[in-house]
Amino acid sequence: MEHAAEHHGHAAPVGKTYVLARFETGEALVDACYKVREKGFESIDTHSPYPLHGGDEALGLGRSRVPRIALAGGLAGMFGGYLMMVYMNAWNWPINVGGRPPHAPPSFIPITFETTVLLCSLSIFFGLLVLMRLPQPYHAAFELEQFRSAVNDGFWLSVALPPGSDGKDAAALASQLGAKEVSTVKESVE
């Protein structure tokens, strides 16, 4: 008994439920996002083979944090690269190269540029992984075999359902908006 109660107290993990709806075109998907949000479904996402024009706005997403991460990475690369060369060439081990001064800004700029671009792009890459919570080996949407078309020619809308909802309202709405197929999937909890 005690054992069972303890199990209960942990609130047995409940898998999330999603309604997945496939649209024929990206435009139809973007239009549907606005309408679905109007009806009060806030937790929605799109899955498409390529970035959708106007997708951010349709999903009501705020400004991405990526530009700031990129700026921080770029500035770190810029100052890091330049100071590294000043330390090595002008302070730690000065060498006279063709009579040019040990601290020669013009010849430092190309490498400064490269380290700026390098750290900027690396910070975008890893920053995106973190923001998107990738790698994500499992997601409820993978339960649906047809969802594979999201990487090919399917434009999918997913609506995460609030606890206790059976998703019939969301599914009906999606069909009404012109979805070609609608399914409800449940996260498998092992």
Add this chain to the structure above:
Amino acid sequence: MVEVGPTTITQDRLKPGGKTFSIAVGVGVVGLLLTAVGYAVGGADRPSILAGYLVAFAYWLGIAIAASIWNAIFHAAAARWMTVFRRVFESMGAAIPIFILLFLPIALGMPVLFPWVNPSNRMSHEQLHLLQHKALWLNVPGFLLRAAVYFAIWVVVNQLLRGWSLRQDREGGLEPTRRMRRYGSGALPFLGLSITFAAFDWLMSVDPFWFSTIFGAYYFTGSFLSCIALLTVITVLTRHEQRLFGGLVTRHHTHNLGKLMLAFTAFWTYIAFSQFMLIWIANIPEEASWYVVRMKGGWQSVGIFLIVTHFIIPFFTLLSRGLKFNPRGLAFVAVWILVVHWVDLNWLVFPALHPEGFYFHWTAITSMLGVGGFAIAFARWRAAGHFTLPVKDPYLADSLRYQQA
């Protein structure tokens, strides 16, 4: 009334005449007259006055060629978002024929302007030998013949692309789109090479002893940037004209113009620094002389001014997304770029004539106004009677509802 996809837009043809045209003609006539008066009484300043005219000529012609290149690039890339701007590029390019007329002072003034035409006995033995060596390229008939070839390329390319575009306005159909895409892609190598060699002939040979293979790209990037800056200014000025293209431009379109200005500000810096760094690091007399003149006295101040105003300020302001969504702010930066590009071209040409230090003559400004006035008036005259955007382009509907990913 024009059907565009599922919607209907109402557009007017641009009326002939108008305020822009009258003002441009007035400014053009007054500007060139004052320049001519300045030249007549110029005395020893005559080479510099003509050089100021050359800068003005290169400035405005560069923008017109850059507009043709932008147009050709967008056709080659099958870009759809910019369809709303295409007629403006075509109209800017349509100004090119007037520059054949405006080229006359340069052609007639060659002996005054270019030291290689009549090598003077003040030149050193080595310099004379160098000019003899370069005479195969730098000779008067060759110079004029090449100018004719450049102009032929620019006029033909613009005539083809603009002609098919106007024809689509009248007849519709997909054939013009197919043609423009083919001609646009095919024209790019010709446009790129002709603007490069024109920069060698007209700007670089003012100092005939110096050479830089990247010089053409330098002139080209500045013109490219200024072309987008001018387009931004025109767009922002006409954004409330509901029956012209400006009324249909959205914040997504102007955001893209801001992004292009940012990209080409960076590209200008990249090219300018590449030229400087390679010459600085090699430190060979025949190459370094050009920078030696520009790294002392007043010219050094102009150079530092350019680093700050042509790179640092526009680059870091254009990084801001808020600014790119603010039409007035963006137009301000665009005007800024148009001004510093002129300073940049002056910095390319004048130190060759005045190695002793900073020099400025008031006719530089009247030349700019004169050539600019005539170029704008001519483009406006040719644009009259046509729509300000390609109304029957199959991708116009896509362009009008363009949103960024």
